[in-house]
Amino acid sequence: MEQERERNGRLCCLCSGRAALRRPKTLQQLCRECFFRVFEDEIHQVIVSNGLFTRGERVAIGASGGKDSTVLAYVLAKLNQTHDYGLHLFLLSVDEGITGYRDDSLETVHRNQIQYGLPLKALDRGAALLKVDKLVTGHNADDIAETVLLNILRGDIARLSRCTSITTGEDGPIPRCKPFKYTYEKEIVMYAYFKRLDYFSTECIYSPNAYRGFAREFIKDLERLRPRAVLDIIRSGENFRISTTAKMPEQGTCERCGYISSQKWCKACVLLDGLNRGLPKLGIGRSHGVIGASGDRNERNGGKTIESKQCGTLDF
Numbered sequence: 319m320e321q322e323r324e325r326n327g328r329l330c331c332l333c334s335g336r337a338a339l340r341r342p343k344t345l346q347q348l349c350r351e352c353f354f355r356v357f358e359d360e361i362h363q364v365i366v367s368n369g370l371f372t373r374g375e376r377v378a379i380g381a382s383g384g385k386d387s388t389v390l391a392y393v394l395a396k397l398n399q400t401h402d403y404g405l406h407l408f409l410l411s412v413d414e415g416i417t418g419y420r421d422d423s424l425e426t427v428h429r430n431q432i433q434y435g436l437p438l439k440a441l442d443r444g445a446a447l448l449k450v451d452k453l454v455t456g457h458n459a460d461d462i463a464e465t466v467l468l469n470i471l472r473g474d475i476a477r478l479s480r481c482t483s484i485t486t487g488e489d490g491p492i493p494r495c496k497p498f499k500y501t502y503e504k505e506i507v508m509y510a511y512f513k514r515l516d517y518f519s520t521e522c523i524y525s526p527n528a529y530r531g532f533a534r535e536f537i538k539d540l541e542r543l544r545p546r547a548v549l550d551i552i553r554s555g556e557n558f559r560i561s562t563t564a565k566m567p568e569q570g571t572c573e574r575c576g577y578i579s580s581q582k583w584c585k586a587c588v589l590l591d592g593l594n595r596g597l598p599k600l601g602i603g604r605s606h607g608v609i610g611a612s613g614d615r616n617e618r619n620g621g622k623t624i625e626s627k628q629c630g631t632l633d634f
Contacts, residue, residue, distance in 0.1 A: 332356075338512070342504040345545055350512050357509050361497055362397050368484050370495045373404035375451040378492075381409040385510045386456030388517035390498060393509075394454065408448060429516050450492060457496045460503040460537065463548045466555035467533040475560060476580075482555040490578055502548060 330337045330349040337347035341356075348356070364370075371377060379394060381387045391409060398405050462482060469478040480486055484499045498506065510517055540547035571577065572584035583591070 339508060342508075342541075343502050343545060343549075353512070354509070357501075357505060358393055358397065361393055361501060362401060364484070364500060365397070365403075365497055370454075370485065370497060371403055371405055371452065374406075376406045376408065376449065377452045377454060378408045378410040378448065378450040380453060380455045381411045382456075383411070383518040384456075385506055385515075385517045386458055386498065386503075388515050389506050389510050389513075390454065390456040392513070392515055394497070408450065410448075410450075410453070452495055453492050454495045454497055456498055456506075458498040458501050458503045458506055459548050459552060460534070462496070462499060462555070463537050463551040464530055464533045466551050467536070468530060471533075478555070478558060479560045482552055500549060500552070 328337045328347060329335065330352050331346050332352040333349060335349045335352075338350045339348055339353060340346070341348055341353065377394075379387065379391045381391060391407075394405075395407060397403065398407060465481045466478070468474075469481055482499075484497075485493050485495045487493045509515075537548060537551070540551075544550075570579060572579040572582075572587055574583050574587040577584050577586070579585075
């Protein structure tokens with residue numbers, strides 16, 4: 319009887335075929351085909367229930383060559399065809415022009431371009447040149463849960479109010495969508511592995527004492543105890559209510575290039591200024607400053623100047 323139960327435990331809970339994996343989100347035993355189907359169906363439901371796209375829209379997929387963006391490109395292309403979304407899809411990537419920095423991952427993106435039959439252009443400001451209606455990114459459930467915890471730890475009311483939004487930047491020129499909002503990182507890896515997708519694998523390394531590194535390890539520990547912990551954190555973030563008396567920062571434009579920025583200079587201009595002056599780490603850390611045209615240094619704390627950082631309260 320015990321051996322029979324063991325055999326039954328390895329059967330797919332949906333089709334009773336031989337199970338190939340245990341799903342991280344639900345701990346269900348599934349065969350490959352059933353896993354593919356539920357994985358794709360959940361993303362389809364997220365797209366439909368949140369009205370992410372409108373027929374005929376030009377949608378750019380932020381492509382890095384990594385697992386998240388590769389799976390996103392593959393699944394969106396498949397769902398667009400299967401469910402007849404009527405979208406015009408493009409791959410958008412970043413080439414900083416730094417030899418050896420992103421060569422391998424960009425090669426992967428170029429292969430994806432051929433494999434999925436999608437046009438390839440450059441990211442963000444390139445999206446404006448392409449006149450796309452939406453930009454989708456591969457941010458997954460783990461990423462969003464980490465960000466919720468980070469914004470709580472930092473007391474960042476402005477970002478906490480929007481970090482769980484599935485679509486952001488709706489008041490800007492190009493809204494950004496996250497179809498993988500409720501999709502676990504482990505399941506993205508499993509999908510890519512069993513589908514044998516072509517992606518560039520790399521280890522993401524944080525600075526030793528970075529908040530995000532601690533948040534990620536903490537969430538992994540919680541997930542080992544309770545698989546739905548990732549979704550619970552996201553749901554908690556969705557239920558936060560910002561007090562109406564809290565003063566929120568206003569979106570502005572970069573004084574240097576005129577692009578959208580919540581700071582005096584956008585991040586691209588900060589990094590470019592550092593590279594031009596032989597200080598490549600300028601603007602990367604939380605305590606670095608930005609030297610403007612006047613030569614003054616604006617001390618930063620978590621991406622905001624100390625003087626402009628607003629405090630607020632949360633309603634639960």
